[in-house]
Structure formats: C-alpha cells, structure tokens
Amino acid sequence: MEIQEIDIDKHYKETGEVLTTDQKKRGLLIYAFQQIQKEHNYLPEDKLRELSKKLDIPLADVYSAASFYKHFYFKPRGKNVVCVCVGTACHVRGASKVLHKLEEEFGVKEGETTPDLSMTLETVGCVGCCGLAPVVTVNEEVVGDVGPKKVNEIIKRVKSADKVKS
Ligand code: FES
CATH class of the missing domain: 3.40.30.10 (Glutaredoxin)
Structure with missing residues (x-):
C-alpha cells in the first residue's frame, strides 16, 4: 500500500461525523503501520516520514504510537x-x-x-x-x-x- 493511497474519509463512513479530523488521522495510524509492515516486514523510516507528512502528525508521535506495540519493528526482519x-x-x-x-x-x-x-x-x-x-x-x-x-x-x-x- 502506498501512503498516498490512504483515504481518511473512506475509513470513517458513519463514525466520521462524530470524530474530529485529528482523531480520524490518529485512528488511522495502526492500520497504516499494519499495511506498511505487511509489505516491508518492518516499518522503514522513509515510510514513517511519509505517513507523518500525509497525516500531518509529528514524526515523534508516529514513532511513539508504533513503539507502544511490541508487534511493530523498526529494523528489517528475516523471512x-x-x-x-x-x-x-x-x-x-x-x-x-x-x-x-x-x-x-x-x-x-x-x-x-x-x-x-x-x-x-x-x-x-x-x-x-x-x-x-x-x-x-x-x-x-x-x-x-x-x-x-x-x-x-x-x-x-x-x-x-x-x-x-x-
Ligand atoms: S515457559 Fe511457557 S512455553 Fe516456555
């Protein structure tokens, strides 16, 4: 999945009306991490930077969210x-x-x-x-x-x- 393909409104059909734009963007982080990791087997720095820009969330916050979960990796992993x-x-x-x-x-x-x-x-x-x-x-x-x-x-x-x- 390309970061640019993330469509914020598409992910929040009905619930979108009660969420702020910031909540919607932050709510998409985990989904985006999962998609990136599925494709690369880890979370490459350039993808996290791209995601930070796309969602307008500071890079430090993106890293903070990802590092909360043991399931996400920041270094390449083996097959x-x-x-x-x-x-x-x-x-x-x-x-x-x-x-x-x-x-x-x-x-x-x-x-x-x-x-x-x-x-x-x-x-x-x-x-x-x-x-x-x-x-x-x-x-x-x-x-x-x-x-x-x-x-x-x-x-x-x-x-x-x-x-x-x-
Ligand atoms: S200690 Fe429980 S499975 Fe190894």
Whole structure:
C-alpha cells in the first residue's frame, strides 16, 4: 500500500461525523503501520516520514504510537522468524542451550537478523505451552520438546527453505 493511497474519509463512513479530523488521522495510524509492515516486514523510516507528512502528525508521535506495540519493528526482519521461549519452564529444560546452538549456527545473537535476511532470531517470555518445554516457534509453528535432534532439524529446515511453512 502506498501512503498516498490512504483515504481518511473512506475509513470513517458513519463514525466520521462524530470524530474530529485529528482523531480520524490518529485512528488511522495502526492500520497504516499494519499495511506498511505487511509489505516491508518492518516499518522503514522513509515510510514513517511519509505517513507523518500525509497525516500531518509529528514524526515523534508516529514513532511513539508504533513503539507502544511490541508487534511493530523498526529494523528489517528475516523471512523466517525463529523464536526461542526462555520462560521459566523452558529455561529449566534447557532453552539456553537451544538458543546458543541457534546463535552459533546462524552467526547472530538474540534479536538479530542474518545479513541475507533469511532469518531473525528472537526470544519470548512464554508461549503458553509449558508442558512442551523447551519450545521454539518457527514462524507460526510451535515445536516442542526441542532437544539436539530437533534443533538440528529446525536449522536444516530454515537453511534450506526460502520461507518455512507450517
Ligand atoms: S515457559 Fe516456555 S512455553 Fe511457557
């Protein structure tokens, strides 16, 4: 989606009458962030500047709104996102070994993306399936009981696929 394509009035049909122009513009921010991130996999600075101009909202406010949500990213992300759960149950069952192995294999630290943008390595507090600890998610897929064999399978899959599908 091009920033210029954002049509403020189109988004506020009936409710538009009770909202001020400023409220309408600010209300569009999250939608715009979602569209930009869908297209670029993160929120590039030039797109946020363009959005700030288009909606006449200070750039600092645009950044402030985006950074409130953990879901929006300001740096390029990989096609595959591998996320190691480091919550208590997973930690106790060896999550740090899993994380270390992935860091070593892909040459990145937690929170980093490989230079070829094939993979981003992240950690999370708890995925909500502690009974399967240690847990790793690969894109949308949850992989439980991750021991040395499963780590190697994950590495192989991520390295050999453009994008790992669940
Ligand atoms: S601590 Fe890892 S799934 Fe809950």
